[in-house]
Amino acid sequence: MKRRVFAFACLFCLLLCACKDASAPPFADFAPQEDRRLTIYTSHKEEIYAPIVREFEARTGIWVEVVTGGTNELLERIESESKDPHCDVMFGGGIESLLAHAALFEPYSCTQADSLLPNLRPEGDVCTPFSTLPIVLIYNTRMVAPEELTGWADLLDEAWRGKIAFADPTVSGSSYTALMTMLTALSGDDAALLARFFDNLNGTILPDSGDVTEAVALGRLPVGVTLEQSALQRIGEGEHLALVYPREGTSELPDGTALAASAPHRDNAVAFLEFTLNPDTQAQMAKRLYRRSVRTDVPDRAELPASGDYPVLSYDVAWASAAKEEILRQWAELGEEAGM
Amino acid sequence: MKRSSLPFQTRLLLYFLVVGLVPLAFCVTIMISIFRTSVAASDQSAAEARLAAMTEELSERVSDCDAVLARLAASRSLAVSLADPSSRESSVYQMIYSAAAPLLRQAEFSVYDDTGNIRYTTGEVGSLEMLPVEWGLLRAAREEGSLVCDGVSPHGGEAGAVQLCRMIPGENGAAGYAIAKLSGENIARLPEGEYGAGSGVLVLNAFWEPIYASPTVEETSLAAELRSALLAGKTPFDDQGEFLFEARKEPISGLVLVLCRLKPLTRGTIQNLFAVAGFAVVLSFLLCLLFSMRFSSRTIAPIRSLNSAMRRMEEGDLAVRMEMTDADELGQLAGRFNRMAEKLETNLRDSIRQQQDLGDARIRMMQAQLNPHFLYNTLDTLKWLGKINHVEEVSTISANLADILRRSISADRFVRLGDELALLDRYVEIQRIRFPDKFTYHAEVPDDLLDATVPKLMLQPLVENAVIHGFEDGRFGHVEVTAQRSGDMLILTVCDNGVGMSEESRERFLRRTAPQAGRPGHLGLYNVDAILRLHYGEASGLQLISSTSGTVLRATLPMRFAARTPDKGESDNA
Numbered sequence: 001m002k003r004r005v006f007a008f009a010c011l012f013c014l015l016l017c018a019c020k021d022a023s024a025p026p027f028a029d030f031a032p033q034e035d036r037r038l039t040i041y042t043s044h045k046e047e048i049y050a051p052i053v054r055e056f057e058a059r060t061g062i063w064v065e066v067v068t069g070g071t072n073e074l075l076e077r078i079e080s081e082s083k084d085p086h087c088d089v090m091f092g093g094g095i096e097s098l099l100a101h102a103a104l105f106e107p108y109s110c111t112q113a114d115s116l117l118p119n120l121r122p123e124g125d126v127c128t129p130f131s132t133l134p135i136v137l138i139y140n141t142r143m144v145a146p147e148e149l150t151g152w153a154d155l156l157d158e159a160w161r162g163k164i165a166f167a168d169p170t171v172s173g174s175s176y177t178a179l180m181t182m183l184t185a186l187s188g189d190d191a192a193l194l195a196r197f198f199d200n201l202n203g204t205i206l207p208d209s210g211d212v213t214e215a216v217a218l219g220r221l222p223v224g225v226t227l228e229q230s231a232l233q234r235i236g237e238g239e240h241l242a243l244v245y246p247r248e249g250t251s252e253l254p255d256g257t258a259l260a261a262s263a264p265h266r267d268n269a270v271a272f273l274e275f276t277l278n279p280d281t282q283a284q285m286a287k288r289l290y291r292r293s294v295r296t297d298v299p300d301r302a303e304l305p306a307s308g309d310y311p312v313l314s315y316d317v318a319w320a321s322a323a324k325e326e327i328l329r330q331w332a333e334l335g336e337e338a339g340m
Numbered sequence: 341m342k343r344s345s346l347p348f349q350t351r352l353l354l355y356f357l358v359v360g361l362v363p364l365a366f367c368v369t370i371m372i373s374i375f376r377t378s379v380a381a382s383d384q385s386a387a388e389a390r391l392a393a394m395t396e397e398l399s400e401r402v403s404d405c406d407a408v409l410a411r412l413a414a415s416r417s418l419a420v421s422l423a424d425p426s427s428r429e430s431s432v433y434q435m436i437y438s439a440a441a442p443l444l445r446q447a448e449f450s451v452y453d454d455t456g457n458i459r460y461t462t463g464e465v466g467s468l469e470m471l472p473v474e475w476g477l478l479r480a481a482r483e484e485g486s487l488v489c490d491g492v493s494p495h496g497g498e499a500g501a502v503q504l505c506r507m508i509p510g511e512n513g514a515a516g517y518a519i520a521k522l523s524g525e526n527i528a529r530l531p532e533g534e535y536g537a538g539s540g541v542l543v544l545n546a547f548w549e550p551i552y553a554s555p556t557v558e559e560t561s562l563a564a565e566l567r568s569a570l571l572a573g574k575t576p577f578d579d580q581g582e583f584l585f586e587a588r589k590e591p592i593s594g595l596v597l598v599l600c601r602l603k604p605l606t607r608g609t610i611q612n613l614f615a616v617a618g619f620a621v622v623l624s625f626l627l628c629l630l631f632s633m634r635f636s637s638r639t640i641a642p643i644r645s646l647n648s649a650m651r652r653m654e655e656g657d658l659a660v661r662m663e664m665t666d667a668d669e670l671g672q673l674a675g676r677f678n679r680m681a682e683k684l685e686t687n688l689r690d691s692i693r694q695q696q697d698l699g700d701a702r703i704r705m706m707q708a709q710l711n712p713h714f715l716y717n718t719l720d721t722l723k724w725l726g727k728i729n730h731v732e733e734v735s736t737i738s739a740n741l742a743d744i745l746r747r748s749i750s751a752d753r754f755v756r757l758g759d760e761l762a763l764l765d766r767y768v769e770i771q772r773i774r775f776p777d778k779f780t781y782h783a784e785v786p787d788d789l790l791d792a793t794v795p796k797l798m799l800q801p802l803v804e805n806a807v808i809h810g811f812e813d814g815r816f817g818h819v820e821v822t823a824q825r826s827g828d829m830l831i832l833t834v835c836d837n838g839v840g841m842s843e844e845s846r847e848r849f850l851r852r853t854a855p856q857a858g859r860p861g862h863l864g865l866y867n868v869d870a871i872l873r874l875h876y877g878e879a880s881g882l883q884l885i886s887s888t889s890g891t892v893l894r895a896t897l898p899m900r901f902a903a904r905t906p907d908k909g910e911s912d913n914a
Contacts, residue, residue: 030548030587030596031570050493051476057547058480058490064547065571280474287472 032063038268040064041078041260043071043092043173045210047233048289055284056275062268070208071173075101078260087260088269091130091276095256096180097173098127100321105258108270112277115295120254122317127256130276131291134228134252134310135178137244138165138213143222151247152185155197155225162202165215165224170328172209177253178225179327180320184313185248191330198334205335217241232290232303245310252312254294349636356628364624368617375613376605383604387539387586391599394541395588398527402504402592405447405520406487409506411439412451412518419508422453422516429460436460446529448521452478454514463521471517478517481505489593491543491551499524500551502543502595527552539601542566546594557600566598582606642670646677658685697870712749716742733773740766748797756902757823757830758790764799764821771807778811779836785823792823792830793900795871801864802834802882802893809862810838810891817890830899837890849884865893872897 042049046068053064067086069077071093078087079101090098090105098105099122107125110116120129139149148154155164167175182197183190204221206212213231216224217239231243257276263269275281282293292300292307300306346354412418415435421427432451440449440462448463456473471478480488487506494500502522508515527543540557544550548570550563566585586599605613645662652660658681662674719742726735743766747759755763761783768781781803803819811817815838822833841849845862852869869882876897885892 027570027585027587028573030589031573037571054493054547054549055476057549058476063571065568280479284472284475 035265035268036062038062038064038265038272039067039086039088040091040272041067041069041074041087041089043069043074044255048285048291049091051284051288052276052281055281056272059275060268060271062271064272070171071097072171072176075104078104082261085260085262085264088263088265089272090127090258090260091272092173092255092257094133094173094177095122095127095129095254096317096321096324097176098122098256098258099317100324102126104261106261106263106266108259108273110274110277112274112295115279115297116277117294117296120294122256127258128273128277129254129294130257131229131282131285131294132252132254132307133174133177133291134245134307134312135174135181135250136226136228136231137223137246138216138226138231138241139223139244140216140219141240141242143219146242146244149223149244151244152182153248155182155223156186156193156200158200160223161200162204163222164201164204165206165212165221165226166201166204167206167209167212167226169331171207173255174209174227175225176324176328177251177320179331180323181251181313181315182225183327184251184315185246190327194327194330195334198331198338203338213239213241228292228304229290236290245305247311249311249313251315252307253315253317348640349633352636353629353632356632357625360624360628361621365617365621368620372610372613372617376610379604383601384584384586387584387599387601391586391588391597394599395590395597398543398590398595398597399592401443401446401522402489402590402595404443405504405522406506406592408440408443408449409487409504409518409520412436412449413506413508415439415508418451418518419510419515422451422459422508423510425453432460436462443520446522446526448523450519450521451508452517452519454510454516456517459516473514477503477505477519478507481507481517482514487592489545489595491545491549491595493550494524494553500543500553502527502551502593504593524552528554539599542598542600544596544598546589546596548596551595562600563598639670642674646673649677649681653681653684658688694874698874701867701870701874712745716745716749719745737770737773740770744770744800750796753796754793754900755796756790757785757792757794760794760796760799761785761790761821763797764803767800767803768819775807775811777816778814779807779817779819781819781821783821785821786825789823789825789830791901793902794830794832794897795875798868798871798895799832799834801868802895805862805864805893806834806836806838806891809841810836813839815839825899826896828899829896832895832897833892834894835890835892840889840891841884846884849882852881868895 040049040053049066049068053066056062057064067074067077074087074090075093075097078085078090081087082104102124105126108128109125110128113121116129117132120132122129137149137151137155148159154160166178169176169179179194179197183193186193206215209226209230212224212226213234215221217234228243231241235241235243257273259266259269259273277295279295279298282295282298285291286293286298286300290301290304292304417435418432421429421432436449436451437444440447443449444462448461450461450463451459452471453459454473456471456478458469458471473479473482477488477490480490485507487504490503490505492501492503501524504520504522506518508518510516540554541552542550542554542557542563543552544563544567548563548567553563562583582602583600584603586601588597588599589595590597642662642665649660649662660681661678664671664674664678719738723735723738723742726732726738744763747755747763764783771779799821803821806817806819810819817836817838819834819836822835824831824833841862849862849865849869852866865882872895873881880895880897883894883896885894
């Protein structure tokens with residue numbers, strides 16, 4: 001009796017299984033082979049990476065998977081994935097942020113080094129420069145008069161308390177570079193300056209570097225700290241923004257591209273790295289994106305002041321990357337004290 | 341199989357459930373599965389056909405455009421015009437328009453010079469005034485030397501577009517480039533009406549980056565999701581999503597068309613189907629429960645009452661009867677039980693009455709035996725007094741009476757027929773003295789029957805009945821006693837020619853009821869009848885043969901002889 005019931009139940013289950021949806025078209029046929037793949041982690045905005053990635057795909061036939069995020073966020077992710085690496089190339093991020101995580105990358109000396117501007121290649125070739133990015137101050141031209149904002153010292157002024165658009169340096173690499181540039185430009189104890197600046201932000205810290213131009217353009221915050229390229233891009237789009245090269249001087253740090261250690265698709269990663277320095281790419285970037293090329297043979301856009309026409313600080317990249325952990329810890333502490 | 345210890349009701353419910361639910365659940369599940377499979381299959385084949393048609397159309401459009409581009413690229417006059425900026429535009433435009441004539445509504449055609457500046461266009465100049473020659477489409481066209489295709493992703497407010505490009509060869513390298521642009525609007529017209537409501541189409545480049553999305557799927561980041569699913573090696577046909585996807589590559593341009601369609605059966609529909617199925621199962625379950633309970637209680641209630649009736653009967657209550665409700669088998673059973681109980685009750689009542697009758701007879705006999713010796717001695721004294729005083733009748737009567745008395749009080753229950761006849765003679769002699777010349781008596785018994793045994797004093801009451809009742813009106817009569825053999829039976833007949841029995845007496849005799857005390861009647865007949873039946877069974881007893889002109893009484897009893905007198909094992913206490 002039991003056996004008969006069991007047999008019946010088995011038959012029933014079999015019938016059910018037979019009737020289950022059996023539709024699974026061969027979608028996977030479209031997927032590329034493993035050697036035609038590349039995974040890029042990028043902190044660049046879409047308008048920067050998308051044309052480059054597309055052109056790279058079109059020229060090489062390699063499928064690029066793009067993972068976006070803040071520089072520090074992505075660096076932490078690469079670190080956490082060290083056992084099971086996904087990232088092939090870290091594209092973007094201030095050079096000192098990349099240097100601070102040198103262990104995550106495989107040093108690579110690019111074949112086009114001879115064509116690059118001097119002093120941009122970091123020691124040991126942990127990463128390759130992509131473009132130089134002066135830090136600038138911006139203001140909304142309808143809310144602020146040109147003489148009101150001239151340099152870093154103004155950012156510590158009570159008058160701008162709570163009115164400064166500044167991205168979280170623990171997330172944004174460029175924001176960290178801006179912070180370190182300010183500490184370099186202003187005299188005094190770094191910790192005290194940091195505390196004064198934090199206090200003057202009055203709790204207004206934007207989550208992403210892209211939010212800075214947006215906040216100033218919309219007049220939510222009248223002044224801000226951002227990259228020259230971002231500012232010019234928005235000005236080019238017709239926003240009522242103006243940029244100021246700080247009178248104390250600014251940094252001209254390049255952002256970089258780094259080859260991830262134990263990259264799953266190393267050959268393709270190298271190809272991409274070389275492609276970012278390709279004269280075509282650099283020219284396209286300089287022409288379309290208000291960026292300063294790192295190549296000697298690619299001219300910048302005419303409206304960019306030549307490097308040297310504005311005061312430039314000697315920015316100690318080694319110091320900035322070594323101090324990163326400590327500075328960010330202090331920043332986080334200030335945040336906790338302020339109850340954020 | 342093990343004997344089930346479950347109560348009848350539970351077992352019945354289980355059987356009902358098995359019969360009611362299993363086929364239902366089975367059918368419903370199979371039907372839903374078949375429904376789902378067939379709907380999915382037909383939907384998929386329809387989608388595949390639609391997608392194939394769309395791809396076919398796109399292919400056609402692309403190859404048409406390519407034909408135009410090839411014509412432009414091969415045009416000498418165009419190459420010359422591009423090299424010479426001062427050439428007359430109108431003739432070139434004439435050439436371009438005539439080449440592109442059939443496709444002007446479907447695509448825009450533009451010609452760029454070797455520096456990437458636009459020279460001629462059938463559309464608006466717009467943002468494509470200048471194209472980089474070292475980047476993107478123009479570079480690819482130059483490098484490839486054949487048709488290249490590129491997608492412009494939708495960006496900001498601008499819709500995506502498909503661009504086809506061919507280099508126009510010049511004397512040294514490229515003289516310029518011819519580009520056909522299929523705008524999003526043009527692409528949208530391609531599959532118009534071919535994908536159903538709720539469905540949408542995506543046009544992707546060879547790397548699955550979006551170029552065009554139909555309005556239904558435009559707002560979503562579907563293309564990006566599809567691409568990451570593809571790269572992750574996952575199938576985008578998960579159970580959670582609302583869409584099913586079909587993809588097909590257009591061979592000339594390398595573009596990929598993805599048809600996104602709503603699942604033919606939404607989760608809601610399937611849930612509804614299962615809800616209905618579940619409802620049917622639950623309903624069936626409830627019905628099973630209801631009917632099994634009703635059926636079992638209808639079956640079990642009569643059985644229970646029969647059971648309790650039987651127990652009451654076991655305990656001695658014979659008056660118990662069952663109520664008959666239905667005419668079915670259980671009703672018949674109840675009726676049979678009632679009849680059985682009735683019969684049992686009657687039998688018991690009869691047997692009690694018999695016992696009582698027997699007891700009464702014994703009591704009467706014992707009373708009759710009361711102080712018989714005193715009577716006997718007194719009669720003996722009377723006899724001697726008669727002899728001394730020479731009153732011969734008194735002496736005879738006393739002697740006969742004493743003899744009758746002695747015989748009647750003897751312990752024997754059976755006597756020889758001869759002795760019974762001798763006793764009868766004594767009685768007749770007494771009665772002759774009492775009623776001289778009133779009747780004659782004759783016994784006709786073969787000698788071989790004299791030794792047959794008969795119950796004691798069975799003939800005397802019969803003769804007495806004839807003498808006392810037969811000749812009441814003073815007539816002269818005759819009493820005849822005969823004995824004869826009939827097989828194994830002995831037939832004793834007492835007949836008289838008297839007045840016969842009254843109707844009332846006869847009926848009472850036939851009903852076998854004893855005459856009531858204090859009333860004249862045939863007590864003797866009744867007693868003899870009772871004695872015979874007690875000894876030999878119901879079939880024996882007296883037969884009243886005739887009563888019209890006299891009475892014939894006949895007793896039929898088994899032939900037995902003294903030596904073979906049956907030992908009844910009973911002892912009379914005389």
